[in-house]
Amino acid sequence: MTSIRPLITADRDDWLPLWLAYLEFYESSLSPEQTALTFERITDPDHPIHGAIARDDAGRAVGIVHWFAHPATWSVGPYVYLEDLFVAPDVRGGGVGRALIGTVTDWARSAAASKVYWLTQSHNTTARTLYDRVATDTGFVHYEIELD
Template sequence: MAEAAFAIRPLQAGDHADWLPLWRGYNAFYGREGATALPEEVERETWRRLLSPAEPVHGLAAVAGDALLGIAHLLYHRSTIQIQDAAYLQDLYVTPAARGSGVARALLRAAADRARADGAVVLYWRTAGDNHAARRLYDQVAELADAVIYRQVL
């Protein structure tokens, strides 16, 4: 699929029915499905936040006609090592049928453009170490940070 065959735009209220299966597909990729699926209240609140101008969370969609091919969610936050905000690309997902077609690359470019326009000075993200297909793209567009992530569930 040529990049001209799709467009990148902000998520819109009318996208919810098409966004939800992509959101659930993204979560399933990371093992959050079935008994470990996110509660519906989390899905509803995530969607509300993505559309609220008062929230530091923003969504992008790759669209061909009426079909959503992929989504990206940005989260802005402060930093103790710079004055400007940082942009965290928390979620990036492309439908299986659209993978390898340039959709992910276009979403990454649009996320960087959006973050830059909003005053962020860095865009970063994380992925599973064994997500080799995505990492081939990420290695082309960003530098790999040498970091280990710890988390403590509260």
Template sequence: MVHELAEYEQAAEQCHLTVEQLHTALFGPAPALYGHVAVDPAGEPVGFMLWFLSFSTWEGGHGIHLEDLYVRPAARGTGTGRLLLAALAAICVERGYQRLEWVMLDWNPAAGFYQAIDAHPVDQWVPYRLAGAALRRLAEQATTAGGASLAPTG
């Protein structure tokens, strides 16, 4: 379904995830990715979400960042998306997390659904991404910074 989501988001050529990579991320020795799969009454998967913990320095605690939420076209409008988001909201409440956040493409018709559950866009924040060659170039600078050095945190 991750590849179905990439196709829906008009970015199929950018999705290189393998079953093995996903399995390791979810079930490996130190998982940092979590997921839920929604199934229909026949047990067939109809939607999924992948998420990870975030941390708010202002709130002083964890939250959840929803990386992906996808409901197959035949199951849209059935409450599956609401069920998935409600499960994450319940985790937040149970664990004392303060936030459930996600980003979406500006053309995604799910905006109406998100507004219907009282989610709101976060104004004045612009997502940035560093990847590929630019990421590697910056990583090469990890040992020099005007005389400053890094102290281990954990």
């Protein structure tokens, strides 16, 4: 049985390999300073970014999720952006990803949010198989402008 709970400072050594694997999957890298800042933000109860960690029966960290709420122009309640979701490759397909999304959805309901949304790469077929079961593909295309 997978257990999921909010990330705390003591989880850093278990969170870090999952975070680095997530960045590697997306062919990205961040400085050690940015990684440290990200973890500090997630584990700071006064910061608006939240995180949770999934552990298997043996206590091994097998997944992470990060999210935050933001105001929206199209609804009374906020929207919740699920920014990062990663499940260890050896446990994919076993319900961990669904459970982590459920954690964010439950949090969003408790925050009176109007919706939870996220982005993924179009060729991320493994994740999209799950996403197509738990959410609606809106058909939107993502654009961005990087700022220095």
